[in-house]
Amino acid sequence: MPAEIIKSEFIISKHGFSTRNGGVSTGVYSSLNLGLNRGDDEEKVKRNWELFLEACGIDGQPFVCGNQVHGKYVHIATKKDLRPPYGKGNVVEADGFVTNEPGVPLAIFTADCVPVLLEDTKNKIIGAVHCGWRSAVADIEGEGLNKMLSLGAETDEIRIAIGPAIEKCCFEVGPEVVEALRDLLKEDAEPFVVPRGDKYMVDLKGAVRQRFIQLGVKPWNIDIIDGCTLCEPDRFWSHRYTGGVRGSQASVIMLS
């Protein structure tokens, strides 16, 4: 069985969001675990990366990924940042990457957080951003967009695909998250926040989309892919569902 990936019709570059399916890992990592440091067997993870990249149309290449720290730093990646899984070299502490270099796949890991792929087809600039709530309220959306603009992207040309993540059915948070979201989105936050008891249900995918719209991205250029990581444990890893004992999804994009 080939690796099961999800694509967005909004993105023309080679890309994909992974699922759990079609890899070689076993047990809690069954089967397409792409996380490099979750305790899985290295050889299996390497094979999973081959299968995933192949399914995305990216053959046998190293890629760029970082140590994700739920911050807002977005790194401008070049060929120098390319590494095979478990390969040697500096690993940047970053929750997002952008590049204008062809042949440089950008990868981010998620398991409830919102994966975001960005593309300016006209100016040939791409990005991949790991958008958990901490990064989202820190405005990694604006950071990612600014880094793309610094390479010559135009906001009007940017298309965005928001991938599988924990959805409003399951993303229960405390008031501190809602407060931070209101600080970021101002009055636009309310449609994405539903009180439930002394907690709130938050639509983080919707909130991330709204932030990009505030930043000038055209609403019709933003795709939201259905799929709640917590509701579909056979298809996705959810950090909350598994209590953290799990593999990871990855999302990748590459300019040809």
Ligand SMILES: [Zn+2]
């Ligand atoms: Zn759900």
